[in-house]
Amino acid sequence: MIKLILLILCGFVFYSMISGLLRPGKSRRPENRSKEGEAMVEDPQCGTYLPISEAIKANINGQQHYFCSKKCLKEYKKGQEK
Ligand SMILES: [Zn+2]
Structure with missing residues (x-):
């Protein structure tokens, strides 16, 4: 019985490590105001995560990008045009 609990505990620790690796840095803390299940997108300019809505x-070079502000969009476009 104790083995089972240990196994679950190990699984939980492993899972938190993996999810921490997949979403490093400031995005680790979930935003409370964003709705549950809403897709989060990353701003490629400043690295901020925000709800897709x-x-x-x-659309830049045929790829869909998401930005937190028009300023980031402008700066990202500027960086791409070099
Ligand atoms: Zn941004």
């Missing part, structure tokens, strides 16, 4: 969508 609040993101500014832009």
